Amino acid sequence: MNLLKKITYLDNLTVLPLHVEAERAVQNALxxxxxxxxxxxxxGRRAQDALEDLKERISRSFGGSRIMFCSDCGMANGLAVLSAGRLARESGRGHIAVSPLEKSSVVAALKILRSEGSSVSVLAMDESGRVIPDSLAEVISDETGLVACAWVNGVSGTIQPVCELAGISHSAGAWFHTDASDAAGRIEIDLSCTDIDLITVCSLKIGGPPGAAAVVMSNADPWIASVAPELTSMPNIPGISGMAAAMDIMRAGMEPRGRIVNQLRADLLEGLDSFNVRYSIIGGDLEHILPGTALLNISQAPGKLHTKLEMENIILPSHNSTDRLSYLDRLGFDMSNSEQYLGFSIDAGNTSVDVEHFLRSLVMIIQSEKGGRRED
Known part of the structure; x- marks a missing residue:
């Protein structure tokens, strides 16, 4: 990587760069x-007052009634799923239904619940990776206590039909949890208007500092706290302050940001077409994919494509991460060349210059590879 050249950052769904307002909030809290x-x-009393204000501020932004803070999204997922699953089992509802594409933190919590006596059913999905609501209707029963499905898949940006799934869950008396860390600040979330009981959100994903995440609940009844593992760590008030500031920024500009990043995505895809780069979009139609995001299958991708793009100062999501490889494998894609699966997530901080930089770098690498083969 040439540090003197401009860096084009297209991995905003993994870690969104820190908002200036969030940094200021952290410094002010410190x-x-x-x-x-x-x-x-x-x-201590001043800290507790600040913490209560932050709880109300963040929970209100999602239409929630109660919130518990954690250090990261994995911990928040574990807290939510373990607590809800255990309480449901104690009330005679030991069955859990889950999507087949949950993050490792949810999978780990489900393994613990299963070892404790819960049963788990994996829901069916279509070829695009969206959960089929009818598959939940087929397995849910009066023994089902919890249903879990991430709102957005962080690999492809595919948006799941969580509101419909939550409605089916509530009709059978089951709680519904969704990891909303990839959806928060990018699509509207209002727990007061849905049947969703629990969401998890993460500071890093919305342009806040590391070290802060939360479980937001729609019900003011503190049932989850009664069975949640004891959290002995001190709440990270500076980190939570930064997360609250970042959430305010994301929510205030959600609609215009969505239009901007969708236009940049359209420009990028049109550019691929104009350069005759053959590709297909993984994860369904763009209407069911998070704004500014896509996972592409590029048939002409040469070896070490991601490394070569990074040498051109293009930062993309990791092509060989566990989440990426597991996702593609579950959807039945050929894994002999993981380089051909290229993802990106654009934010409002990106510009048309970034899109052009990406396109020209990608085309140069592909054409260089073709030229090398002809010489052979």
Whole structure:
């Protein structure tokens, strides 16, 4: 990578660069000199007051009634799924239905629940990776206590029909959890208007600092806290402050940001067409894919494509991550050349210059590979 050249960052769904407002919120919280919120002295009381304000502010932005903070999304997923699954089993509902594309943190929690006596059914999906709601209707029963399905797949950007799935869950008396970390700030989330009971959100994904995530609940009844594992760590008030500021920024500009990134995505795909780069979109129609995001199958992809693009200062999602490889394998794609599966996620911080940089670099690499083969 040439550090003197402009870097085109197209991995915004994995980690969104820190918003200036979020950085300021972190610095302001650090300067307050907060104590431990469990202490009864003055610094502790000030910390507890700040924490309560942050709880109300973030939960309200999602239409929720209660919130619990964690250090990262994996911990938040584990807290939500383990707590809901255990409480449901104690009430005689030990069956769980889950999508086949959940993150490793949810899968790990399900393994624990299964070892404790819960049963788990995996829902069916269509060829695009979207869960088929009828498959939930077929397996759900009065023994089902929890249904889990991520709102958006972080690999392809595919949006799942979570509101419909939540409705089926509630009709059978089951709770519904969704990992909304990839959806928050990019599509509208209002728990007060849905049958979703629990969501998890992550600061890093919305342009906040690391070290903050949350479980947001639609019900004010603190049932999850009664069975949640004891969290002995001190709440990261500066990190949570940054997450709240980032969420405010994302929600305030959601609609115009969506139009901007969709136009940039359209320009990128049109550019591929104009350069005769053959590709297909993995994950369904664009109407069911998160704004500015896509996972492409590029048939002409040469070896070490991602490495070569990074040498041109193009930063893309990891092509060989566990989540990416597992996702493609479950959808039945040929894994002999993982380089041909190229994903990107555009944010409003990107411009047409980034799109052109990506297109010209990709075409140059493909044409260079073709030229090398002719010489052979």
């Amino acid at each position: 300067q307050q000199g907060y104590g431990h919120p469990r202490s009864t002295n003055l610094p």
